[in-house]
Amino acid sequence: MNANNNKYIQVAGSSAGITSSDKVVQDILNTFTDLRHYSREIENELKTTENQSIKVYMKESENIASLHNQISACDQILERMENMLLDFQNDLGSISSEILTLQRKSISMSQELTNRQAIRGQLSQFIDDISVPETLIVGIMDLAVTDKEFLIQLQILNHKISFLKEQSFKDTKSCQDVKDILEKLRIKAMSKIRAYLLEQISKFRKPMTNYQIPQNNLLKHKGHYEFLLSNERNIAEEVSNEYIDTMSKIYYSYFKSYDSRVMKLQYEETTTKDDLMGIEDTATRGLFNKSLKHKATVFTIGNRGDVLAQQLEAPIIVPHAETKNRYPFEALFRSIQYALVDNACREYLFVSEYFVVKGQPALDLFNKIMGKTLNLLQKNIETYTSSCYDSIAIFLSFHLVQRYKIMCHKRCVPALDEYWENLEKLLLPRFEYIVQLNISSIRECDVTKFNLELGPHYIARRYAEFSAALVSISENFPNELVNKLLAELQEEVEMFIFRMAGAFTERKDQLIFLINNYDMILSIIMERTRDNSKEAETFKSRLAAKSGEYAEQILFPHFGEMIQYVKECEYYFEHAKIKELKEMEPKSIDIVQNFSANWKKSLEDLNREVLLSFPNLVTGSSLLQLALTQLVQYYHRFHKLLSPPIRSQLVNIHLIMVEMKKYKTSF
Numbered sequence: 001m002n003a004n005n006n007k008y009i010q011v012a013g014s015s016a017g018i019t020s021s022d023k024v025v026q027d028i029l030n031t032f033t034d035l036r037h038y039s040r041e042i043e044n045e046l047k048t049t050e051n052q053s054i055k056v057y058m059k060e061s062e063n064i065a066s067l068h069n070q071i072s073a074c075d076q077i078l079e080r081m082e083n084m085l086l087d088f089q090n091d092l093g094s095i096s097s098e099i100l101t102l103q104r105k106s107i108s109m110s111q112e113l114t115n116r117q118a119i120r121g122q123l124s125q126f127i128d129d130i131s132v133p134e135t136l137i138v139g140i141m142d143l144a145v146t147d148k149e150f151l152i153q154l155q156i157l158n159h160k161i162s163f164l165k166e167q168s169f170k171d172t173k174s175c176q177d178v179k180d181i182l183e184k185l186r187i188k189a190m191s192k193i194r195a196y197l198l199e200q201i202s203k204f205r206k207p208m209t210n211y212q213i214p215q216n217n218l219l220k221h222k223g224h225y226e227f228l229l230s231n232e233r234n235i236a237e238e239v240s241n242e243y244i245d246t247m248s249k250i251y252y253s254y255f256k257s258y259d260s261r262v263m264k265l266q267y268e269e270t271t272t273k274d275d276l277m278g279i280e281d282t283a284t285r286g287l288f289n290k291s292l293k294h295k296a297t298v299f300t301i302g303n304r305g306d307v308l309a310q311q312l313e314a315p316i317i318v319p320h321a322e323t324k325n326r327y328p329f330e331a332l333f334r335s336i337q338y339a340l341v342d343n344a345c346r347e348y349l350f351v352s353e354y355f356v357v358k359g360q361p362a363l364d365l366f367n368k369i370m371g372k373t374l375n376l377l378q379k380n381i382e383t384y385t386s387s388c389y390d391s392i393a394i395f396l397s398f399h400l401v402q403r404y405k406i407m408c409h410k411r412c413v414p415a416l417d418e419y420w421e422n423l424e425k426l427l428l429p430r431f432e433y434i435v436q437l438n439i440s441s442i443r444e445c446d447v448t449k450f451n452l453e454l455g456p457h458y459i460a461r462r463y464a465e466f467s468a469a470l471v472s473i474s475e476n477f478p479n480e481l482v483n484k485l486l487a488e489l490q491e492e493v494e495m496f497i498f499r500m501a502g503a504f505t506e507r508k509d510q511l512i513f514l515i516n517n518y519d520m521i522l523s524i525i526m527e528r529t530r531d532n533s534k535e536a537e538t539f540k541s542r543l544a545a546k547s548g549e550y551a552e553q554i555l556f557p558h559f560g561e562m563i564q565y566v567k568e569c570e571y572y573f574e575h576a577k578i579k580e581l582k583e584m585e586p587k588s589i590d591i592v593q594n595f596s597a598n599w600k601k602s603l604e605d606l607n608r609e610v611l612l613s614f615p616n617l618v619t620g621s622s623l624l625q626l627a628l629t630q631l632v633q634y635y636h637r638f639h640k641l642l643s644p645p646i647r648s649q650l651v652n653i654h655l656i657m658v659e660m661k662k663y664k665t666s667f
Contacts, residue, residue, distance in 0.1 A: 132160070132181050140185045145196045151223050157185055158227050190232050193224045197239045204246050211250065215350055222354050229356060240355060244368045251343065251373040259336055259380055261319035267326050271298050271390040277462045278441025278496075280449065299462040301392055301469035301528075307334045308399055308473065313407075314338075329388065330396035333381075340377065341404050344370055345413045366415045374419045382426050391434040392469055395482075398427040402477055428481065435485045438466075442492045447499045454512045455615055456520035457500060463493040464521040467535055468528035475530065490535060494542075511550040512613045518543040519619045551627040554609060558602035559631060561591045562638050569641045588642055592649050599651060600659060603628075607663045621664075628660050 057064070139153030161182055203214045218225075228236035275298045307330050317327070317335040347369060352362045388394060405420040442459060450457070467486060474482055497517050501510040522539040529536065556563060565588060572580045607624060614620035632653070639650060 140189050145192050154189060154223060154227055158230055161186055186231055190235055194235050201242050201246050204250055218354055247369045248372055251370060255373050256376055262317055262332050262335055265322055265327050266329055266332055273389050275389055276441035277438040277459060278445045299466040304328055307331055307396055329393040333397045334400050337400060337404055344416055345411045348413045348415045363415055378422055385426055385430045389434055391431055394427050394431045399473055399477060439489050439492050442496050445496060447503055452503055456516045460497060460517040460521055464524035468525045471529045471533055508553045511546055514546045515550055519616055547623055547626055551630050554627055555631055562595060563634055565591055566634055566637045588646055592646060596651050624663060
């Protein structure tokens with residue numbers, strides 16, 4: 001039994017048999033206490049505790065009752081609060097739904113307001129665009145077309161007509177309400193404008209009318225034509241054609257009359273085919289000197305080049321005020337072309353602005369107005385140049401064309417480009433033809449028919465004047481053809497000068513002739529052109545070469561023995577011919593004695609000879625100084641070649657230099 005009990009207890013006390021985690025029960029089991037006994041103890045303790053609790057409860061009954069009452073009161077308060085909160089929750093729920101409703105309504109109203117505002121702006125603009133106010137009707141019907149208010153109302157009417165056309169494509173019903181009245185206003189406005197414009201254009205036809213005034217009036221009211229162009233192209237075309245017809249006739253009549261009257265102011269004695277560089281001056285031509293006193297010179301430019309400078313934009317020649325004056329062709333050409341430039345530029349800018357055209361349409365319109373006039377002027381120039389032999393006049397006219405072309409481009413007027421090109425094609429070939437005639441005349445000259453004179457030849461002078469004129473004119477506008485012609489002319493003139501020089505038998509005379517001609521040509525060219533021009537450089541080198549040779553030539557008759565002695569001795573010395581050098585020594589004594597006896601007289605003779613040979617004192621003086629310089633150089637070389645005994649007999653070089661200073665003149 002005990003064994004079994006112990007076994008049971010063991011099992012019960014094992015961790016496998018215990019299911020409670022109570023520590024007290026665990027302790028009981030571990031102490032092997034009797035559970036029945038322990039249970040009775042527990043029951044007694046519970047009863048004792050219950051009795052004590054009852055006593056305490058009885059003692060605290062009033063407090064418990066008071067607490068119960070307080071709890072009941074609190075419970076009631078909480079119940080009321082719960083009810084209030086439930087009511088508040090219900091209220092909040094309804095308010096939230098109301099807020100959502102109001103929010104939706106607000107969004108809807110905001111969208112409606114936005115739509116209405118957008119519609120209001122568009123509708124207001126639409127009403128303003130399509131409605132026909134009384135001010136518009138009164139302005140179009142009653143006001144004069146030149147009135148400022150009429151132009152304002154005309155712009156409004158044009159806008160409304162354009163708007164009506166746009167809305168008609170959209171089948172807008174309200175268009176039918178204003179269509180008739182706008183059409184009537186359009187017809188009325190076009191009728192008034194047409195009458196006004198045709199009246200203004202008719203004013204151009206009145207004699208002595210300054211047509212710039214009606215043109216300015218048209219520009220002030222250019223909205224008239226723009227209205228016609230937008231609404232009735234047939235009427236706009238009618239007005240345009242009327243203007244073209246009127247102005248075409250006016251310009252043609254004006255320039256035909258002006259060209260005819262101005263050309264009567266040209267010199268009566270014009271250049272002919274006999275006025276060529278190589279044609280010799282004859283006595284018969286002198287008979288006309290009196291009648292030719294106002295004639296523009298054939299080869300000299302004089303002040304004729306002023307047409308390209310200060311006279312380029314000078315006022316045009318007024319024929320009836322200049323009846324007593326006469327002008328060269330280029331001055332009359334300048335006046336006609338400048339009048340054309342002034343009128344054509346103004347006309348092109350006017351038609352471009354008033355008729356609202358640009359580019360090729362503007363050029364076409366301009367050509368309809370000015371084409372007949374341009375053809376007339378071109379034909380007149382062609383007729384004149386075909387019989388003109390004044391090469392300077394033709395060349396000046398050619399450069400006038402180039403300058404006026406640039407002037408038109410600066411004014412943004414390309415309308416005359418073709419006209420200028422046609423004139424260039426007329427003038428430049430004619431200029432080439434005349435220059436070739438001059439070149440041929442020089443080539444064909446028979447030098448045997450001319451008197452042999454050492455001074456500058458008149459053909460060389462003509463060439464110098466002519467060449468300087470062409471170079472000075474074309475400095476800023478170089479032309480390949482002109483350069484080629486100048487080169488040919490220069491070559492032919494040089495050949496002529498050489499042929500003329502060959503007619504002289506003595507070399508010294510040939511050199512004098514060449515130097516005089518080269519010097520004259522160079523002086524004229526340098527006076528009229530830049531110092532570094534091609535022609536100037538060429539003749540500088542020619543003159544320098546011939547001057548050196550001439551200095552040698554004039555020294556030889558006076559100091560030939562000394563010069564020859566120096567050259568021979570220097571030759572022997574270079575080639576180490578000592579024997580020949582010794583043989584020359586006796587000869588040096590005679591040379592020294594002759595030099596000492598005659599050197600002063602020889603200097604005087606040299607001075608006299610040079611001054612008589614050259615009409616240009618500056619040239620003569622420079623040649624004399626060149627000869628004296630060479631003489632001093634020869635004298636120094638001669639001095640070095642002499643033996644000391646003979647050298648002591650020489651004239652002191654300082655004495656010679658002092659004497660030479662007497663012949664040094666300052667010009």
